Amino acid sequence: MRLEVLFFGVLRDRFSEREELLQFPGSTVAELLRYYRAVAPESAGIWETIAVAVNQQYATAATVLRDGDEVALLPPVSGGAGDAR
Amino acid sequence: MHVELTREVIDAEGVVRALKQGSDGAVTVFDGIVRDNTRGRQTQRLEYTALEPLALTEMRRLCEEAVERFGVRDVALVHRLGDLVVGETSVLIAVASAHRGVTFEACRWLIDTLKKTVPIYKREIFVDGAEWGHGEPFPPELVASR
Numbered sequence: 113m114r115l116e117v118l119f120f121g122v123l124r125d126r127f128s129e130r131e132e133l134l135q136f137p138g139s140t141v142a143e144l145l146r147y148y149r150a151v152a153p154e155s156a157g158i159w160e161t162i163a164v165a166v167n168q169q170y171a172t173a174a175t176v177l178r179d180g181d182e183v184a185l186l187p188p189v190s191g192g193a194g195d196a197r
Numbered sequence: 198m199h200v201e202l203t204r205e206v207i208d209a210e211g212v213v214r215a216l217k218q219g220s221d222g223a224v225t226v227f228d229g230i231v232r233d234n235t236r237g238r239q240t241q242r243l244e245y246t247a248l249e250p251l252a253l254t255e256m257r258r259l260c261e262e263a264v265e266r267f268g269v270r271d272v273a274l275v276h277r278l279g280d281l282v283v284g285e286t287s288v289l290i291a292v293a294s295a296h297r298g299v300t301f302e303a304c305r306w307l308i309d310t311l312k313k314t315v316p317i318y319k320r321e322i323f324v325d326g327a328e329w330g331h332g333e334p335f336p337p338e339l340v341a342s343r
Contacts, residue, residue: 120248121318122329141341161334164341165316168250173341184248184316188332191245191252191276191317192308193229193287 113179115144121187123162126152141166142173144183162187198264199273200256202249207275207286216273216293223297225304229288231281238323243281248316252276255315259307267303269294274307276317287319314339 115136119127138144141164149159164171165184177183199212209228217224231243260272273291281287290307292300311317312333319330334340 118248120246120316121332125329145342160340160342162341163316163335163339165248165251168248168254170251170339171341184251186248186316186335187318187329188334189313189316190319190330190332191247191288191315192312193231 113139113177113181115177116180116182117144118182118184120184121190122158123155123185123187126155136177139177140173141171141175141177141183144177145173148185158187198257198260198271199275200253200260201275202247202253202256202278203275204277204279207277207289209286209289212273212275212289213291216271216291218270218293220295221270221293222295223300224291224293225297225300226292227288227290227304227308228286229290229308231283231285231287233283235321235323238321238325240283241322241324242283243287244320244322245276245278245281245287246318246320247276247278249278252316256311259310259315263292263303263307267292267294267299267306269299269303272303272307274311276311276315278317 115133118130163186269292271293275289277287292303294300
């Protein structure tokens with residue numbers, strides 16, 4: 113299936129802002145994460161910490177992907193300002 | 198309820214003025230501004246990016262939850278995107294209610310929760326390089342690999 117994948121935060125040091133996956137062989141969010149873990153093994157630690165949004169909604173590992181879905185890969189967020197200290 | 202993502206300078210006084218009503222006895226404001234250094238490195242500017250539709254949805258959800266959880270009358274939450282220089286407001290939170298106690302509590306809860314669940318990202322441009330802001334971990338229920 114074809115997916116549009118958006119990258120945020122520190123993932124943009126390794127990937128572009130977005131890419132089109134033309135022939136993704138899997139069908140779930142878990143399989144997509146496994147795919148990118150293999151593509152970028154040097155970013156190993158990050159994949160265990162990210163959230164995923166499918167079509168602008170937070171998803172889980174089990175979420176089923178469909179042709180044409182937009183999938184955002186979201187490292188821990190860093191909005192706001194100042195420190196709690 | 199005023200919830201907004203903007204690329205313009207945030208008019209903090211205007212937001213607060215628009216929030217106030219006759220029945221309010223208190224407004225607590227958190228004005229988060231760009232600091233001139235991080236861990237000893239001199240900051241030139243910040244760049245904020247967001248997954249915008251989801252960020253707005255989450256911001257609205259947080260404001261609704263704050264009203265429900267703390268019983269405050271109304272909330273304003275505005276976050277800036279794009280390029281910011283030192284001293285500019287990156288996030289403004291204002292909470293209005295009849296009594297002050299809950300406005301302090303709701304304001305604190307809103308900034309702490311925003312920094313964990315709303316998909317907004319900070320890139321710090323220093324005089325000697327650049328770095329993505331260190332995020333706080335997502336709540337376990339949002340981590341996709343669990």
